[in-house]
Amino acid sequence: MKFTLSWLKDHLETDASVEEITETLTDLGLEVEGVSNPADRLKDFTLGYVKHAEKHPDADKLRVCKVDTDEGEMQIICGAPNAREGITVVVCKPGMYIPGLDITIGVGKIRGVESFGMMASERELELSDEHDGIIELPSGEVGDRFVDWLAQNAPAKVDPVIEIAITPNRPDALGVRGIARDLAARGLGTLKPLTIEPVEGGYDSPIKVAIAEDTLDGCPLFTGRLIRGVKNGPSPQWLQDRLSAIGLRPISALVDITNYFTFDQNRPLHVFDAAKVAGNLRVHRAAGDETLTALDEKDYTLSEGQMVISDDNGAESIAGIMGGAATGCTEDTTDVFLESAFWDHVQIATTGRALKINSDARYRFERGVDPEYTRDGLDHATRMILDLCGGEPSNVVTAGAVPDHARAYKLDPERVQSLVGMDIPESEQRQTLTRLGFRLEGNMAHVPSWRPDVMGEADLVEEVARIASLTKLEGKPLPRLTDGVPAPVMTPQQRRQQIARRTCASLGYNEVVSYTFIDKASAALFGGGDDATMLANPISSEMSHMRPALLPGLLQAAARNQARGFMDLALFEAGPAFHGGEPGEQHNLISGLLVGRTGPKDVHGASRAVDTFDAKADIEAVLAAIGAPAKVQILRGAQSWWHPGRHGKICLGPKKVLGVFGELHPKVLSEMGIKGSAVAFTIWPDEVPMPRKSGANRGALVQSDLQAVERDFAFVVTDDVEALTLVNAAAGADKVLIDDVRVFDEFIGGSLGEGSKSLAITVRLQPTDKTLTEKDIEAVSAKIVAKVTKATGGTLRG
Numbered sequence: 117m118k119f120t121l122s123w124l125k126d127h128l129e130t131d132a133s134v135e136e137i138t139e140t141l142t143d144l145g146l147e148v149e150g151v152s153n154p155a156d157r158l159k160d161f162t163l164g165y166v167k168h169a170e171k172h173p174d175a176d177k178l179r180v181c182k183v184d185t186d187e188g189e190m191q192i193i194c195g196a197p198n199a200r201e202g203i204t205v206v207v208c209k210p211g212m213y214i215p216g217l218d219i220t221i222g223v224g225k226i227r228g229v230e231s232f233g234m235m236a237s238e239r240e241l242e243l244s245d246e247h248d249g250i251i252e253l254p255s256g257e258v259g260d261r262f263v264d265w266l267a268q269n270a271p272a273k274v275d276p277v278i279e280i281a282i283t284p285n286r287p288d289a290l291g292v293r294g295i296a297r298d299l300a301a302r303g304l305g306t307l308k309p310l311t312i313e314p315v316e317g318g319y320d321s322p323i324k325v326a327i328a329e330d331t332l333d334g335c336p337l338f339t340g341r342l343i344r345g346v347k348n349g350p351s352p353q354w355l356q357d358r359l360s361a362i363g364l365r366p367i368s369a370l371v372d373i374t375n376y377f378t379f380d381q382n383r384p385l386h387v388f389d390a391a392k393v394a395g396n397l398r399v400h401r402a403a404g405d406e407t408l409t410a411l412d413e414k415d416y417t418l419s420e421g422q423m424v425i426s427d428d429n430g431a432e433s434i435a436g437i438m439g440g441a442a443t444g445c446t447e448d449t450t451d452v453f454l455e456s457a458f459w460d461h462v463q464i465a466t467t468g469r470a471l472k473i474n475s476d477a478r479y480r481f482e483r484g485v486d487p488e489y490t491r492d493g494l495d496h497a498t499r500m501i502l503d504l505c506g507g508e509p510s511n512v513v514t515a516g517a518v519p520d521h522a523r524a525y526k527l528d529p530e531r532v533q534s535l536v537g538m539d540i541p542e543s544e545q546r547q548t549l550t551r552l553g554f555r556l557e558g559n560m561a562h563v564p565s566w567r568p569d570v571m572g573e574a575d576l577v578e579e580v581a582r583i584a585s586l587t588k589l590e591g592k593p594l595p596r597l598t599d600g601v602p603a604p605v606m607t608p609q610q611r612r613q614q615i616a617r618r619t620c621a622s623l624g625y626n627e628v629v630s631y632t633f634i635d636k637a638s639a640a641l642f643g644g645g646d647d648a649t650m651l652a653n654p655i656s657s658e659m660s661h662m663r664p665a666l667l668p669g670l671l672q673a674a675a676r677n678q679a680r681g682f683m684d685l686a687l688f689e690a691g692p693a694f695h696g697g698e699p700g701e702q703h704n705l706i707s708g709l710l711v712g713r714t715g716p717k718d719v720h721g722a723s724r725a726v727d728t729f730d731a732k733a734d735i736e737a738v739l740a741a742i743g744a745p746a747k748v749q750i751l752r753g754a755q756s757w758w759h760p761g762r763h764g765k766i767c768l769g770p771k772k773v774l775g776v777f778g779e780l781h782p783k784v785l786s787e788m789g790i791k792g793s794a795v796a797f798t799i800w801p802d803e804v805p806m807p808r809k810s811g812a813n814r815g816a817l818v819q820s821d822l823q824a825v826e827r828d829f830a831f832v833v834t835d836d837v838e839a840l841t842l843v844n845a846a847a848g849a850d851k852v853l854i855d856d857v858r859v860f861d862e863f864i865g866g867s868l869g870e871g872s873k874s875l876a877i878t879v880r881l882q883p884t885d886k887t888l889t890e891k892d893i894e895a896v897s898a899k900i901v902a903k904v905t906k907a908t909g910g911t912l913r914g
Contacts, residue, residue: 117282118362119292119379120275126380127296130305134276137299143585144298146280146289153276157215158241161262162186163253164207166235169200174227183207183235186259193231198249205235206251206262216240243273272357285569287483291382294566301551301583315498317341317511323393323453325515328400334423335399335435337487337516338457339494342390346370346507348449355504369504370445370452373497375476382485382566383456383493384477386433390451392443395428397453399435399515406431410438410473422467423459434471436464437478454501456494458487458519486566487518524562525573535574536581538589548583549576609704612742612801616706617690619741623734625688625708630669632692633659638668641784642757648697662694666707667757667780667796668788674711675789683792684712706799708734712792725793728762731777735766735797744774744804750840757784764840768805775799822883824855827897830876832868833910842875845907849899855882874913 121134132140138148164183172178172193179199181192185207192207208214210223210232216239223232234240239247256265266274280289288294293310300307321342327335350356351372359366359375366372374385388397404420408431416434418424423435433439436459445452465482468474491512498509527549529542546556553564554576563570570576596602606614621627635658639645644664654660663669666689674685688708695701710726717723740746750764754776763778777797785794809815831842839859847857861876868874879900881888901912 117290117295117379118277118279119295120277120358120361122271122275123292123358123380124278124296124299127293127308127310128299128305129308130299132299132304134278136304138278140299140302140304141278141280141295143587144302145582146282146286146295146298148278149281150279151276152279153274154242155263155267155274155276157213158263158266158274159261160212161206161208161236161241163256163258163260163262163265164190164205164235165258166199166201166203166205172227172229174229178226180229181235184258185209190232191230192233192235193226193229194235194250196235196237196248196250198252199235204253204256204258206241206253207233208236208240209233214240216242272354272361275357275361277361282483284483287382287480287485287568288566290379290480290483292380294382297552298583301548302585307551312492312495313499315495315502315509317509319508319510321453321510321513323390323513324396325513326396326398327515328398331400331423332516334401334460334463335457335516336460336519337490337514338399338455339491339512339514340397340453340455340457341494341498341512342451342453342510343498343501343507344390344451344510346450346452346501346505348445348447348505352504368445368447370449370501373500373504376500377493377497378476378480381489381493381496382480383489383496384436384480384485385493385497386439386455386477387445388432388439388443388453388455389445389449390453391449393427393432393453397432398426399457400424400426402431408432408434409441410434411441411444412438412473413441416471416473419470422470423463425455434467434473435459436481437468437471437473438475452501452507454494454497456490456497458485458490484568487521488565490518521565521568522562523571524557524560525570525576527556527559527561527576528573531573531577532580535577536586536589537592538581538584538586540580540584544584545580548580552579552583554579608806609802612804613690613704613706615741616738616799616801617688619738620688620690620706620708620734623686623737625686625734628670628673628687628689629691630663630666630673630689631659632663632694634661634663634668634672636660638672638788639664641787642668643755644694648701649694650697662697664695665693665798666691666705667709667798670707670709670796671780671785671788671790671794674709674794678711678789678791684715686710703800704802706738706801707796708738709794709796710734711790711794726795727793728764728778728795731795731797732764735775735777735799738797738799739766739774739804742799742801742804743807748774749844752838752840754778757781772803773800774803820882820884822885822887824883825881825888825893827879827881827893828860828876829879829897829900829904830861830874830913831904831908831910832872832874832913833908835864835871835873837873837875837908837910839875842904842908842910843877845904846877846879846900849903850896853881853883853888853896854879854900856880875910 138151142148164185166181166183168182169179172180178193178195181194181199183190183192208221210221213220221234235250237247237250238244263274282289297307299305323342325338325340327338348368348370351366351369355372355376356366359372364375370387374387377383377385402418402420402422402424406418407415409415424431425433425435432443459481461482461484464478468478529545532538532540549561555562561576636645639661642665645661649662651660670687670689673687677685690706692702693705710730713723713725715723749767751767754763754765757780759779759781765773766775767773775798779795843857847854857877857879859875859877863874881896
């Protein structure tokens with residue numbers, strides 16, 4: 117949104133400088149994006165008087181001038197045809213920057229004669245394209261600043277242009293008057309009253325207007341009137357200057373008037389050439405496939421349901437967006453039909469996007485205009501047309517009615533303190549809202565029609581705080597809710613996840629933060645990809661489903677790194693995965709991934725491919741860090757994306773799974789584009805039991821003073837028996853005495869023959885109340901043999 121300082125002062129009585137205005141606008145939430153002040157580039161130039169001018173001795177077209185300046189008489193050589201004695205000129209002294217030439221002028225010699233500066237033309241000072249001669253001023257004293265002379269005699273040429281950014285919730289600031297209202301509410305001036313003089317019509321308009329029944333929701337109000345006998349031509353200079361300053365090309369008086377009100381009052385208008393309108397106007401919805409040539413000289417094909425304005429010949433205007441070329445005004449126009457209507461912002465935005473039309477009218481209607489100013493805007497524009505173009509107005513033609521926008525909210529002075537933290541007296545709050553146009557009845561604030569963004573009590577607080585300035589907000593520490601040491605902020609589960617992340621990082625893993633959305637194919641590899649987790653409106657085909665696990669994201673990250681030459685990776689992620697699409701159908705996971713080798717190539721052969729036991733060591737370290745029990749079971753039977761023979765589930769029982777580790781299935785690695793071996797682990801932190809004691813202190817260290825005893829056993833079993841089955845059976849023989857069981861040897865072949873193997877284990881017995889006797893040891897050994905024999909069908913090796 118652009119406007120000039122003089123335009124702003126049409127609505128705001130103020131002596132504030134441009135700097136004060138721009139600083140205040142940004143503080144009010146209307147961020148200033150730029151200021152173009154022509155006076156800045158002209159501030160150094162002064163007025164001079166040509167006392168004498170004579171022909172250059174060596175050039176017919178050059179003249180040697182003696183010019184009086186504030187620094188005395190200067191000799192300046194000039195080639196302009198109007199350089200002569202007795203004129204007041206603009207002097208550019210050596211060292212000054214000439215914007216139109218993009219040079220810094222200096223002392224020079226022209227054909228052997230020195231020149232101490234120059235006399236400028238309008239183009240050289242970027243005032244216009246005029247360059248046939250130097251500037252001749254009808255008045256002014258030697259030494260006066262040129263910008264001061266322009267401010268008095270041609271203010272439009274030094275009128276600063278301010279550009280502000282408008283957020284979608286502030287459509288009222290799309291008009292200069294709305295900006296002035298905000299500045300006046302801050303106290304930077306006084307808002308001038310807006311006088312609306314109704315224009316009486318002298319006859320009934322021959323052009324009538326009707327709104328189709330199914331279009332009233334999109335156009336609740338349409339007003340218009342015929343003005344006959346107008347004389348269209350160039351608009352006055354002041355109007356052309358204002359439009360040109362904000363980047364609009366002046367076209368004709370009728371068109372310039374509608375553009376003026378678009379920016380002055382945020383009221384888009386349209387004028388039809390009445391002689392080109394066939395019959396009456398009708399606002400309706402397009403049937404589809406109608407074609408209209410708009411004012412931008414482009415053809416648009418309308419879709420079914422889009423709003424149009426038609427006459428007896430068909431569509432003549434894309435409602436609220438752009439008029440048609442067929443009924444546009446020209447210099448020959450003598451009768452016009454002036455339109456001022458109110459359009460639904462959602463339907464205007466939908467049509468504008470579909471047709472890809474960006475017009476000032478669409479920009480404003482889709483953000484919201486003042487519905488109550490619809491008829492007043494028609495009168496205002498009519499008055500200006502009569503003043504500038506003449507003519508006779510008809511009575512107003514009206515279809516529909518002003519939509520009901522009335523609403524009021526309670527003003528609670530205490531909420532400013534509770535919501536914003538500012539202490540503003542109630543009287544100041546009421547004055548602020550009144551200056552912004554709100555009507556107060558008791559504690560109820562009635563919202564003005566031009567503020568569609570105010571939709572609740574909190575918005576009233578925002579307006580009060582915004583005008584008071586949030587820069588006055590003082591930071592204060594929050595009061596303590598309890599005495600003494602405050603309770604922990606993080607929940608036990610959050611604390612547990614934090615510990616797990618730090619442990620993974622200390623083990624050498626790099627943390628990954630991936631999207632919770634993945635493609636259907638990847639989700640299906642990990643048990644997801646069904647309709648329950650499918651997004652209704654995905655941002656891309658690669659993010660169509662909620663992730664069922666963290667491993668897909670880790671594998672995708674590993675594949676991207678491998679494609680760029682990083683083959684050895686250790687990655688982890690902590691976050692939620694989803695087993696459904698409803699609230700609560702999610703679970704927290706901690707997953708790690710090892711790809712490639714354990715280290716760089718080594719002459720001693722220390723580098724090797726990662727294996728299942730690397731993942732096992734890491735998952736055990738993380739589980740220990742988050743407080744998982746030390747005694748667990750490792751079972752088979754994990755999901756299909758794990759290698760069927762090279763993985764393990766860490767459980768507290770058959771149904772209480774804490775985590776899974778092992779190699780990933782080769783098919784999954786191939787589908788995800790992983791090269792080489794890859795092992796991983798996944799932990800369900802919510803399944804890890806919470807400690808019985810919630811205190812921060814540790815319990816007493818339990819250390820037995822009795823000697824532990826170790827016994828070795830070797831069992832002959834068939835080659836399909838897993839070592840884990842044998843270990844679990846031995847450990848369950850006596851859960852009190854048996855402290856640890858581990859495999860230390862495996863023998864295959866030899867005297868055992870085909871289909872058999874020997875597994876040797878060490879069992880550690882730790883007494884707690886008395887030293888074990890040989891009899892006690894023999895009894896436990898017998899239980900171990902019996903338990904293993906029953907579980908595996910093996911025999912004790914002799």
